[in-house]
Amino acid sequence: MASVSTLHRMVVSVATLNMMIKIALVVFISGFSTRPRLGLLTIA
Numbered sequence: 001m002a003s004v005s006t007l008h009r010m011v012v013s014v015a016t017l018n019m020m021i022k023i024a025l026v027v028f029i030s031g032f033s034t035r036p037r038l039g040l041l042t043i044a
Helices: 002-034 036-043
Strands: none
Touching: none
């Protein structure tokens, strides 16, 4: 049971991380295309 719970928690955290990366990429791309200077400031 413990291994199943650990696996489930791992899957949830990976899915959450994947979603966060996707959102960050969308925000980065849209922000970079509209405001290139602000996007460069965000990277630095």
